[in-house]
Amino acid sequence: MDSVGVAAAAPDAGPGPAWQSKCPWGAPSTTSRSCSLADVMSEQLAKELQLEEENAAFPEVVAAAEGPFITGENTDTSSDLMLAQMLQMEFDREYDAQLRREEKKINGDSKVSISFENYRKVHPYDSDSSEDEVDWQDTRHDPYRADKPTTTPRRGFIGKGKDITTKHDEVVCGRKNTARMENFAPEFQVGDGIGMDLKLSNQVFNALKQHAYSEERRSARLHEKKEHSTAEKAVDPKTRLLLYKMVNSGMLETITGCISTGKESVVFHAYGGNATEDKVIPPECAIKVFKTTLNEFKNRDKYIKDDYRFKDRFSKLNPRKIIRMWAEKEMHNLTRMQNAGIPCPQVVSLKKHVLVMSFIGQDQVPAPKLKDVTLSSEDMKKAYYQILNMMQQLYRECSLVHADLSEYNMLWHDGKVWLIDVSQSVEPTHPHGLEFLFRDCRNVSQFFQKGGVAEALNERELFNAVSGLNITADNEVDFQAEIEALEKMNEDHVQNHGKKLSTFSSDGDPPIYDE
Numbered sequence: 001m002d003s004v005g006v007a008a009a010a011p012d013a014g015p016g017p018a019w020q021s022k023c024p025w026g027a028p029s030t031t032s033r034s035c036s037l038a039d040v041m042s043e044q045l046a047k048e049l050q051l052e053e054e055n056a057a058f059p060e061v062v063a064a065a066e067g068p069f070i071t072g073e074n075t076d077t078s079s080d081l082m083l084a085q086m087l088q089m090e091f092d093r094e095y096d097a098q099l100r101r102e103e104k105k106i107n108g109d110s111k112v113s114i115s116f117e118n119y120r121k122v123h124p125y126d127s128d129s130s131e132d133e134v135d136w137q138d139t140r141h142d143p144y145r146a147d148k149p150t151t152t153p154r155r156g157f158i159g160k161g162k163d164i165t166t167k168h169d170e171v172v173c174g175r176k177n178t179a180r181m182e183n184f185a186p187e188f189q190v191g192d193g194i195g196m197d198l199k200l201s202n203q204v205f206n207a208l209k210q211h212a213y214s215e216e217r218r219s220a221r222l223h224e225k226k227e228h229s230t231a232e233k234a235v236d237p238k239t240r241l242l243l244y245k246m247v248n249s250g251m252l253e254t255i256t257g258c259i260s261t262g263k264e265s266v267v268f269h270a271y272g273g274n275a276t277e278d279k280v281i282p283p284e285c286a287i288k289v290f291k292t293t294l295n296e297f298k299n300r301d302k303y304i305k306d307d308y309r310f311k312d313r314f315s316k317l318n319p320r321k322i323i324r325m326w327a328e329k330e331m332h333n334l335t336r337m338q339n340a341g342i343p344c345p346q347v348v349s350l351k352k353h354v355l356v357m358s359f360i361g362q363d364q365v366p367a368p369k370l371k372d373v374t375l376s377s378e379d380m381k382k383a384y385y386q387i388l389n390m391m392q393q394l395y396r397e398c399s400l401v402h403a404d405l406s407e408y409n410m411l412w413h414d415g416k417v418w419l420i421d422v423s424q425s426v427e428p429t430h431p432h433g434l435e436f437l438f439r440d441c442r443n444v445s446q447f448f449q450k451g452g453v454a455e456a457l458n459e460r461e462l463f464n465a466v467s468g469l470n471i472t473a474d475n476e477v478d479f480q481a482e483i484e485a486l487e488k489m490n491e492d493h494v495q496n497h498g499k500k501l502s503t504f505s506s507d508g509d510p511p512i513y514d515e
Contacts (some may be wrong), residue, residue: 035124059349084174092121166320174199181208188212235266238288242354250274251281251349251356259366264326264423265290269364270356281348284359286366290327290423292353301405303424327353330423336398340389360411360418367413370447375412377452384448391440391466400425401433405440409446428467431491434483438463 088291095275099116107113126458158165165172181190190208200208246252253271260267266289272281285427327350334357337344345357361367375383387410394400411418426433441462448456457465460479464471469486473479 017286038086041185049209096120125401144219161279171199172202173202175455177202180205184209184212185216188215236292237291239292239354242351243287244351246351246354246356252285252287255287258366259286259364268295269359269366272385278334278347282346282358284364286357286359287350288357290323292323292352292356303426324351326423327355329425330421331355333398333400333422334423337394337402337419337422340393340397342393342398343416344422345418345420365420367411369408370410370412370417371407372423375451377513379415380448381453381455383412383417384453387444388462388465389417390417391444391462394419395437395466396426396468399427401428401430401437402440406443429490431487434467434487435480437467438483439481441466 002196016478025098056453103114103116167173175197178198181200184190188211213494243252243255247255249272253269253273254272257269258266259269267288269284270287271283272283275281276435331350334344334347338346346358348356348358350356359366370383391402393403396404400422402419402422403426404421406420409419409421411420424437428434428437430436438459442459445459445462450460460471463469463479471479471482473482
């Protein structure tokens with residue numbers, strides 16, 4: 001292919017006046033340049049021509065004094081993406097500098113500062129001016145504190161004549177009281193009085209101080225109650241530690257979960273561990289944890305303070321010991337019932353307020369209460385005579401009165417009735433023992449009479465059958481009056497002679513002595 005000469009013809013400049021060579025309308029003085037058609041179509045040649053035109057139009061380019069435009073020789077600026085990122089970075093830095101100026105203007109010398117950190121575009125370590133910034137906390141001015149320490153003279157006042165100022169000055173005391181609020185507990189919010197020149201009177205400051213102390217003590221009490229109390233289905237750290245020790249010692253294999261909750265206790269199910277030489281551990285156990293909130297024990301001290309077994313140890317000054325005594329009392333009562341052959345849980349261990357017993361049920365399913373089970377007429381009649389026999393055994397052989405006997409505290413398991421919850425049980429010599437027995441007889445009689453047991457005795461007949469007393473009263477009021485008279489006689493006898501002797505034992509029966 002023949003080469004085609006391409007040239008831009010132009011007249012020779014030649015010598016001439018100076019204004020003619022600089023005339024903007026004059027033809028540019030260029031030399032003719034010949035190239036091939038292939039060179040004209042080359043992209044490299046197009047770029048070179050473009051650079052020549054840019055250099056001719058902008059002969060001097062002044063580099064920026066600072067910023068990302070100061071680049072090295074190896075920085076590639078031909079990419080549009082790189083140029084865009086560099087421009088965006090410069091814009092972000094200018095935006096952040098404006099934010100810092102606004103932040104400094106708004107905060108000033110205030111103790112509480114406003115930060116625009118979340119609105120900044122560049123991360124703090126990318127900022128060039130971060131080293132020049134000074135933390136406001138290092139230069140703040142406390143308006144409550146004098147610039148120079150001032151000493152109060154021994155005479156108690158400053159100044160002379162009309163300008164005298166004593167230490168009892170209202171303004172001085174007000175500012176001192178405002179400064180003393182910083183000594184309150186962190187939980188007590190006193191607000192921000194910077195720049196307001198607050199002056200608190202002594203009366204207001206003393207009221208705030210007393211309120212702060214009260215709130216601090218109240219918070220401590222609530223924290224202690226939360227840490228040292230047993231909740232509905234949870235245990236406090238001390239109780240949890242007792243349960244861990246039982247598992248680690250091998251007495252219990254594992255604790256599966258809660259099976260029952262009540263006003264006084266929480267019952268958990270557990271699998272028994274390895275048996276020892278002096279202790280037989282059943283395969284399934286019930287752990288009764290007495291609640292330590294004391295809410296339910298305030299009105300139940302009558303069951304334990306008049307019981308001669310615990311009377312000397314009872315004290316209202318240490319209520320937490322009452323809960324342990326309550327658990328100990330149930331253990332002793334269950335032991336008496338077990339020795340008499342009455343169906344009841346078997347005691348395994350007692351640790352403070354945690355009582356471990358045998359589980360009445362099977363495969364983690366507790367035995368149903370008598371109120372929840374549907375029995376046939378024969379089983380209902382059988383259950384009634386069994387309960388009547390257990391009440392007589394409990395009164396005569398164990399010398400105990402259940403004091404809370406009802407269909408809620410009787411379980412139906414393996415075709416017979418089991419008695420549970422005997423922590424409130426007392427002896428017949430208790431000042432209110434016969435009253436508790438009469439109440440139990442009323443609950444049992446009403447339940448079985450509603451259940452259709454024709455042979456069920458009324459409460460007065462059942463009371464005489466269990467206690468062996470022959471109280472002949474036509475109505476319930478006279479019957480209860482005679483019961484109260486017997487209790488009064490027994491109480492006077494105990495106070496006069498100091499013996500636990502039942503003066504209302506039936507004829508022919510020996511007096512009821514107890515260990």
